[in-house]
Amino acid sequence: HAAESQRTDLMTVTCHVLNEQTKHPEARGDFSILLYHIVLGCKFVCAAVNKAGLAKLIGLVGDTNVQGEEQKKLDVLSNQVFVKALISSGRTCILVSEEDEVATFVEPSKRGRYCVVFDPLDGSSNIDCGVSVGTIFGIYMVKDKDTPTLEDVLQPGKNLLAAGYCMYGSSCTLVLSTGNGVNGFTLDPSLGEFILTHPDIKVPKAGRIYSVNEGNAKNWDEPTAKYVEKCKFSKDGSFPKTLRYIGSMVADVHRTLLYGGIFLYPADKKSPNGKLRVLYEVFPMSFLVEQAGGQAFTGKQRALDLVPKNLHDRSPIFLGSYDDIEEIKGLYAAAEEKE
Numbered sequence: 225h226a227a228e229s230q231r232t233d234l235m236t237v238t239c240h241v242l243n244e245q246t247k248h249p250e251a252r253g254d255f256s257i258l259l260y261h262i263v264l265g266c267k268f269v270c271a272a273v274n275k276a277g278l279a280k281l282i283g284l285v286g287d288t289n290v291q292g293e294e295q296k297k298l299d300v301l302s303n304q305v306f307v308k309a310l311i312s313s314g315r316t317c318i319l320v321s322e323e324d325e326v327a328t329f330v331e332p333s334k335r336g337r338y339c340v341v342f343d344p345l346d347g348s349s350n351i352d353c354g355v356s357v358g359t360i361f362g363i364y365m366v367k368d369k370d371t372p373t374l375e376d377v378l379q380p381g382k383n384l385l386a387a388g389y390c391m392y393g394s395s396c397t398l399v400l401s402t403g404n405g406v407n408g409f410t411l412d413p414s415l416g417e418f419i420l421t422h423p424d425i426k427v428p429k430a431g432r433i434y435s436v437n438e439g440n441a442k443n444w445d446e447p448t449a450k451y452v453e454k455c456k457f458s459k460d461g462s463f464p465k466t467l468r469y470i471g472s473m474v475a476d477v478h479r480t481l482l483y484g485g486i487f488l489y490p491a492d493k494k495s496p497n498g499k500l501r502v503l504y505e506v507f508p509m510s511f512l513v514e515q516a517g518g519q520a521f522t523g524k525q526r527a528l529d530l531v532p533k534n535l536h537d538r539s540p541i542f543l544g545s546y547d548d549i550e551e552i553k554g555l556y557a558a559a560e561e562k563e
């Protein structure tokens with residue numbers, strides 16, 4: 225029966241979202257319609273990413289330069305897909321994309337109450353070698369849809385209503401939270417449906433994996449350097465941790481959510497704010513990790529408490545198992561006291 229208990233209801237993401245909606249009797253279905261269009265965008269990009277990979281492998285798109293051109297177009301194509309899908313939903317009023325320098329203000333006739341921040345194809349430099357890439361998104365409520373301003377998207381991550389990512393890899397996996405825990409869905413291409421495969425994801429309380437780009441070690445600050453040293457050469461005789469670093473945030477965070485451990489993109493002397501973007505990388509992933517019982521920390525504060533000043537602000541980020549983040553928070557607190 226154990227195997228039976230592991231199995232989940234035969235549930236699609238659309239049914240799951242509608243079930244969530246029934247918990248809000250006042251809901252008019254706008255949020256469900258918005259999520260439906262985000263899911264539609266994910267299905268479209270999944271097909272495009274897989275086809276582009278194959279097209280490159282069998283040379284359908286001409287020589288390397290053209291192929292290189294083709295691959296770069298995937299970023300642009302994915303962005304266009306999500307912008308179109310979000311505007312078509314009729315439920316959005318401001319869109320912030322990693323691909324666009326400025327925010328998109330939806331025309332009044334098609335405007336809704338939600339602001340969506342997203343990275344349409346994060347990690348796309350990895351496509352050529354077949355590494356998983358993904359779409360990352362977060363959803364805020366606008367204060368007044370008739371007078372939307374940038375203030376509506378420069379909100380702390382704790383104000384997010386929902387966040388998620390879609391990972392395009394060996395399978396297409398959508399991980400979503402609307403504020404009541406985290407659920408994972410896997411696309412069944414024959415049905416064109418995302419089926420619930422990872423109900424109620426919880427990050428293990430402590431992990432055996434650390435995930436960081438060791439190539440930046442010479443530039444790390446002391447707390448990060450100390451933490452990583454401890455992962456490799458623990459003083460208390462415990463086993464060293466395992467290093468797993470894919471270099472594609474969606475893949476590294478997905479593994480951290482399921483297996484536990486810690487993902488770090490710290491500040492360093494070259495990049496005092498780290499590399500990852502607050503609105504459409506740090507916030508959505510931090511929201512998901514907290515909803516799954518883990519923590520997300522910037523080195524100074526809880527990541528979701530950060531208030532972004534500009535659309536493309538960056539922040540250092542440490543996220544993952546509750547206990548692992550407690551440890552690095554302790555090292556940063558001790559360094560703070562010494563200052």
Ligand code: P6P
Nearest residue numbers: 346347349437471472473474499
């Ligand atoms: P580095 C991919 O380019 C990305 O934005 C994230 O997906 C990933 O976590 C990070 O950058 C990798 O950065 O400097 O380790 O190559």
